[in-house]
Amino acid sequence: MSAHGDAGTPVTARAALFDLDGTLIDSEPRSRALWRRLFAGHGIECGEDMLAGFSGRRSREVIEEHLPRFGRHATADQVRQELTALNGEPDLPPVRLVPGADRLLERLRRYGVALAVVTSGGRTYADGHLTRCGIAGHFTTVVSAEDVTHGKPDPEGYLLACRRLGVAPGEAVVFEDSAAGLQAGRRAGARCFAVGQAARTPALRRLADRAVEDLAQAPVAGPTDTDASRRRTGTGTAG
Template sequence: MTEIVHARAVLLDMDGTLVDSTAVVERLWLAWAEPHGIDPATVLSVVHGRQGHQSMAILLPDRDHEINIAENRSMLENEANDVDGVIAIKGADALLAGLLPHPHAIVTSADVRLMNARMGEAKLTVPTLTVTAEDVTRSKPDPEGFLRGAELLGVDPADCVVFEDSGAGIQAAHAAGMRVIGVGAHAVAHSPEHHVADLTQVRVVATDEGFELHVG
């Protein structure tokens, strides 16, 4: 059954939502964690959807945060240089094309270089408006990034719909007062208002008032 979702703007996470970067994220983070003796399952339960320095702070709570900031810079550099296995989520190209005439933006925990590297490898066009790690002081699950995206688009948060896959991202969107379309199997556990297996299940339909999202 198709659900019709009304919105004035769309905010899109990147990793796990527009691009599948799971292989490289898990490869690099498990390599980082090994010398610290951190259980791999614990690492993978933390790192998705957050900025790297926040993940490090959760995994190594007693470590000086300045070390996390420095190591996160190295992690971002490594991630931007390693795009092996990064591919587009099915339907991402069509969704971005459908949104082109309408207000939309990426809101990602990646920095600009990493965003461009992964979107480029996936052969996806980066929207004109983006909110990246450089634009916020607090990482998801804090709502700052999504609220910044709504501000840039000039749209009330309640009129924005967010596409997200991670628990941290869905929590951030809800804290911003936004509705969520969860993408992928892992999103279901975090109570998005709507859910799709991939983006082939979403269509952008123009209306006299703007657009609708047909989900399902």
């Protein structure tokens, strides 16, 4: 797959599947601060390279991977409970909607595209942020960490979202900002857009069909987008 196609030619899709963190909401500063706080509380060094490896993955899998560093008596449940408690601290960076996300969601719904979120976060986390950012009502379904056995880069979450929406993966587009997420979308058989940091990173752009830094400009057309249909078939009239 290549991100070097004609960015102006719309991709027609019946469904659009969105990652949450870093794709729809700008939660990366908060997430990194939270992980640093967790590890620092146990005297564990946590650098940028290590944090980058957490992107797009479920917290459960990250904790299990690093559990031996928390001491011989630590359990994954205890560390997860500690992470949850830290997430409630008031001095963490705020979470905001990614610029352009609301305009893209409104446009896709207007043109008959079914929408879903596929996140590595938990259900309560996802629902809370979608509601606070005012976009929860756009989505037909949310696939969260509790809904799958295998997290990204496994395609299970995206395949489940397609089943819930009643569309084939080849009829869907995926929006992702991480390597794990783009790999999951590709393995599901969907067309992938690299967004956010991924759109600015050559190695991640190569995992996608397209790359867009501004979600509002994403060239996606829905089943009822007649203007896009005319552009693709060349039947539009010159003004």
